Amino acid sequence: MENLVPTSLIQALERQRYHFVGRHSAVKRCRWLYETLIHGRPCYKQKFYGIKTHQCIQMTPALFYCTQRCLFCWRAQSGDLRITWDEMKLPMWDNPETIVEGSIKAQLRILSGYKGNTETNQQKFKEALTPRHVAISLTGEPTLYQHVGELVQAFHERGFTTFLVSNGTAPSVLAKLNEEPTQLYISVCAPDEETYNHVCQPQIPKAWEKLKETLELLPSFKCPTVIRITSVRGLNMENIEGYAKLIERANPTYIEPKAYMHVGFSRLRLGYESMPDYQEIREFAGQIAKETSYNVIDESRESRVVLLSRLGKPIRFGAD
Ligand code: SF4
Ligand code: SF4
Numbered sequence: 368m369e370n371l372v373p374t375s376l377i378q379a380l381e382r383q384r385y386h387f388v389g390r391h392s393a394v395k396r397c398r399w400l401y402e403t404l405i406h407g408r409p410c411y412k413q414k415f416y417g418i419k420t421h422q423c424i425q426m427t428p429a430l431f432y433c434t435q436r437c438l439f440c441w442r443a444q445s446g447d448l449r450i451t452w453d454e455m456k457l458p459m460w461d462n463p464e465t466i467v468e469g470s471i472k473a474q475l476r477i478l479s480g481y482k483g484n485t486e487t488n489q490q491k492f493k494e495a496l497t498p499r500h501v502a503i504s505l506t507g508e509p510t511l512y513q514h515v516g517e518l519v520q521a522f523h524e525r526g527f528t529t530f531l532v533s534n535g536t537a538p539s540v541l542a543k544l545n546e547e548p549t550q551l552y553i554s555v556c557a558p559d560e561e562t563y564n565h566v567c568q569p570q571i572p573k574a575w576e577k578l579k580e581t582l583e584l585l586p587s588f589k590c591p592t593v594i595r596i597t598s599v600r601g602l603n604m605e606n607i608e609g610y611a612k613l614i615e616r617a618n619p620t621y622i623e624p625k626a627y628m629h630v631g632f633s634r635l636r637l638g639y640e641s642m643p644d645y646q647e648i649r650e651f652a653g654q655i656a657k658e659t660s661y662n663v664i665d666e667s668r669e670s671r672v673v674l675l676s677r678l679g680k681p682i683r684f685g686a687d
Contacts, residue, residue: 373450390458391430392461393506394473396425399423400420400477405481410423411669411670423499426473426503427507428461429508434455434534434571435570436570437567438566441506441630441631442632454570455570463518467522475496498527501522503515503529503530531548531551535577536581538581542584547589548590550592551590553593555614556596558606562605566599586618593619594613600643604643604647611659621675623672623675624673625670626645627641627642652673652675663675
């Protein structure tokens, strides 16, 4: 890894408790793993979709690489902490098996910290030792990883469900995925090109066109699809008509407007006041519902997220 990016970046990520896997992947403990094991509070995706928080691995196969530099992103971006590297100079890629094996091992290392904790729910802890779900979403753009379809497949072969989160700037990769994820997320964090350029700061030409191409591709997916709108106060919660047009184009199974959280490296770019409160997210979601044929079907106050769909209730994957 030291050959790919400055050592100071690796040290900064280690301090933030990233567990490196191979040359360009990482696992990080999701705060909800702690919440569910210690306080019995699962994440909103368990509430909505039935996947088990304590059996979820949060990982990325593209730790240092992205086609955007979103203002709200929690990942380290070149220039943060005065550390610079080329975010689009892609490495020799590790094979999917190495990444899957390494991710499971890293998750078990993370879990070992809960073993002696008297507050840990022992039943959940036992189950957690067999992870069953992966959120391919931690940081970076996973479609830059050349074998992302094979990675999804390799997780599926081990009985995992997979949620793949992309910024939609690589429609050709998504069109050619040899295996669909269990659920596909596309981040749409701007209602128009001007806002997109300001908030998401694309690093490649014609990124907005590519995102729109991806949205046109979404109806061809068999798996449930989600438009994720990371919502930042004062930045991208306007022009509801613009969002509605993009949503119509994509016809997703769900829309998830979710509040920006003031965490990680985003604190270098945005202030605490950029975080919308729950009421603002509800109102924003309500405006989207009014402008589209989607309805609010669920919500999570503590995660400041609302779920919209044309379905009466979400499709659930885990046993209840
Ligand atoms: S689904 Fe997301 S929020 Fe829930 S445990 Fe996994 S990484 Fe965390
Ligand atoms: S697309 Fe995702 S990983 Fe890339 S800068 Fe934006 S939020 Fe961060």
